[in-house]
Amino acid sequence: MSQTAKSTKDRILDAANKLFYGEGIRAVSVDAIADAAKVTKRTLYYHFESKDQLIEGYLASRDQPNLALFAQWFDAAEGSIAEKTAAIFYRVGENARHPKWKGCGFLRTAAELANMPGHPAVAVGAAHKKKFEAWLTERYAAAGLTNPAAVARSIVLLMDGAFSTILIHRDPEYAIAAGDTARAIIVREMDASE
Amino acid sequence: MSQTAKSTKDRILDAANKLFYGEGIRAVSVDAIADAAKVTKRTLYYHFESKDQLIEGYLASRDQPNLALFAQWFDAAEGSIAEKTAAIFYRVGENARHPKWKGCGFLRTAAELANMPGHPAVAVGAAHKKKFEAWLTERYAAAGLTNPAAVARSIVLLMDGAFSTILIHRDPEYAIAAGDTARAIIVREMDASE
DNA sequence: TCTATTACACTCACTAGTCGGTATACATAT
DNA sequence: ATATGTATACCGACTAGTGAGTGTAATAGA
Numbered sequence: 491m492s493q494t495a496k497s498t499k500d501r502i503l504d505a506a507n508k509l510f511y512g513e514g515i516r517a518v519s520v521d522a523i524a525d526a527a528k529v530t531k532r533t534l535y536y537h538f539e540s541k542d543q544l545i546e547g548y549l550a551s552r553d554q555p556n557l558a559l560f561a562q563w564f565d566a567a568e569g570s571i572a573e574k575t576a577a578i579f580y581r582v583g584e585n586a587r588h589p590k591w592k593g594c595g596f597l598r599t600a601a602e603l604a605n606m607p608g609h610p611a612v613a614v615g616a617a618h619k620k621k622f623e624a625w626l627t628e629r630y631a632a633a634g635l636t637n638p639a640a641v642a643r644s645i646v647l648l649m650d651g652a653f654s655t656i657l658i659h660r661d662p663e664y665a666i667a668a669g670d671t672a673r674a675i676i677v678r679e680m681d682a683s684e
Numbered sequence: 685m686s687q688t689a690k691s692t693k694d695r696i697l698d699a700a701n702k703l704f705y706g707e708g709i710r711a712v713s714v715d716a717i718a719d720a721a722k723v724t725k726r727t728l729y730y731h732f733e734s735k736d737q738l739i740e741g742y743l744a745s746r747d748q749p750n751l752a753l754f755a756q757w758f759d760a761a762e763g764s765i766a767e768k769t770a771a772i773f774y775r776v777g778e779n780a781r782h783p784k785w786k787g788c789g790f791l792r793t794a795a796e797l798a799n800m801p802g803h804p805a806v807a808v809g810a811a812h813k814k815k816f817e818a819w820l821t822e823r824y825a826a827a828g829l830t831n832p833a834a835v836a837r838s839i840v841l842l843m844d845g846a847f848s849t850i851l852i853h854r855d856p857e858y859a860i861a862a863g864d865t866a867r868a869i870i871v872r873e874m875d876a877s878e
Numbered sequence: 879t880c881t882a883t884t885a886c887a888c889t890c891a892c893t894a895g896t897c898g899g900t901a902t903a904c905a906t907a908t
Numbered sequence: 909a910t911a912t913g914t915a916t917a918c919c920g921a922c923t924a925g926t927g928a929g930t931g932t933a934a935t936a937g938a
Contacts, residue, residue: 498917513799516710519893530919531895537917541894592798600852601795604786605707607854616852644865647858648838651845658794658810660801664841671838671869678872692882714928724884725929731882735928884935892927900919908911 499537502527506548511595515545515602545599545611552595553618560622564629571633572676575626575645576669579652583665586656593657597650622646630676636683641676648672693731696721700742705789709739709796739793740805746789747812754816758823765827766870769820769839770863773846777859780850787851791844816840824870830877835870842866 496504505526509518520541524531538544560578567577585591592598596615603609623646630638652668655661690698699720703712714735718725732738754772761771779785786792790809797803817840824832846862849855 514710514796516708516796517799520895521893532897532920533918535895593795597848597852598795598798600848601787601792602708602710604792604851605711612852616854619849619852640861640864643858643861644842647842647845647849647862647865649845650848650852651841651843654791654794654844654848655813655841657798658791658806658813658844660810664837667834667837668841670834671841675865675869713926715926724886726885727883729929880938882936885933886931888931889929890927893925895923897922898920901917903914903916905914906912908909 498527498529498533502529502534502537502544503547503551506544507551510545510548510599511592512590515599520544542609542611545603545609546614549596549599549611549614549618553614553621556618557621557625561625570676570680571629571635572673572680574629575676576673579649579665579669579672582649582652583656583662583669586662586665594650594653597653598657619646619650622649630679633680634683635676635679637679641679644675645672692721692723692727696723696728696731696738697741697745700738701745704739704742704793705786706784709793714738736803736805739803740808743790743793743805743808743812747808747815750812751815751819755819764870764874765823765829766867766874768823769870770867773843773859773863773866776843776846777850777856777863780856780859788844788847791847792851813840813844816843824873827874828877829870829873831873835873838869839866 502523505523509523509526520534521531523544524534527534534544538547563578563581564574567574596618600612600615603612606612623642626642626645627638630641635641648668648671652665655664696717699717703717703720714728715725717738718728721728728738732741757772757775758768761768790812794806794809797806800806817836820836820839821832824835829835842862842865846859849858
């Protein structure tokens with residue numbers, strides 16, 4: 491438990507993050523992650539029972555940072571909740587320009603593990619998405635929208651749609667379209683709530 | 685090229701469809717597909733140069749049938765283009781209740797091959813999505829919407845969002861929410877175009 | 879003879895997971 | 909102080925199996 495530099499477990503998780511996100515879960519071997527973390531495989535298996543648990547750990551480690559980033563983008567944006575929501579989409583679009591961007595890790599993991607619906611990593615991903623939806627609902631409720639949950643659901647659909655379409659087309663423009671659509675939905679809802 | 689029953693190539697493609705879609709691309713071996721098609725691996729490699737080409741063939745074989753199905757659902761629905769569009773979403777939701785439903789094969793393949801952006805199978809998937817978007821644009825233009833392309837783009841974002849969220853949550857309700865959102869977008873656009 | 883198919887052994891790299899053992903730290907008992 | 913016990917953290921080498929793709933020889937039909 492020494493705090494000097496990084497713990498072995500964190501180094502393994504960092505390597506898992508980089509490789510699982512960058513290459514895909516089934517495309518990356520446990521050996522590759524052990525190598526990248528500069529540990530032997532035996533040590534990796536000391537900290538994680540199985541590859542499946544490592545996958546779960548990888549997604550769990552992205553949960554909070556990801557939500558925090560979205561909240562930060564939202565808070566940093568000027569204007570109404572419509573503008574703040576659109577800002578998240580535009581930021582996603584900016585990020586998608588980086589060559590290392592490979593879509594949403596939670597969605598991609600669910601896609602890869604579609605044949606194992608009960609997999610713990612998929613549960614972590616689903617919980618993450620639910621948290622994001624709940625967070626949006628709160629914001630919209632606080633802003634006085636009459637149907638905060640319905641609006642939040644429309645927005646998460648657009649967001650996951652943006653992740654997917656940007657990935658398949660390799661075209662960040664879809665983030666702009668999704669953000670514009672999101673803004674229009676919220677603006678209309680704001681007018682109706684007046 | 686005998687039309688009696690099914691050609692060997694079609695049997696291989698059918699097996700690839702079933703296994704790649706059901707289990708995932710990297711989770712399924714060439715041997716497994718050969719076995720399911722009741723062909724030797726040698727025969728499979730007579731018809732396809734590599735696993736990558738087989739993956740491409742699998743997606744290519746789903747392109748037209750998938751588009752035709754969506755068009756059929758659209759045409760069969762009563763009402764305005766708003767209702768017809770919503771109907772596609774509701775049908776997707778119904779299909780998602782089947783235990784064998786595993787999301788959108790094109791999207792899942794793009795997710796699995798995110799580390800190989802130039803992969804021919806990803807290109808086939810992207811082209812498929814573009815065709816769907818173009819088909820929607822035509823329909824909206826024919827119905828007299830002033831911004832058919834923008835509306836079509838919003839709809840495909842919702843559609844791919846629905847595929848993704850239904851898959852991660854295993855909850856077809858998201859199809860209803862996406863369909864309702866789609867309808868509202870088009871209705872507003874119809875009002876504006878009057 | 880050309881196309882399509884089978885049988886099946888084979889290569890070679892890779893894969894998840896394990897065996898047995900070591901170094902260190904920090905107790906408690908002597 | 910020294911020996912002993914116990915838990916943590918780590919490693920090199922290994923197993924048993926799977927992966928994509930090939931080599932070769934033989935066969936059935938047009």
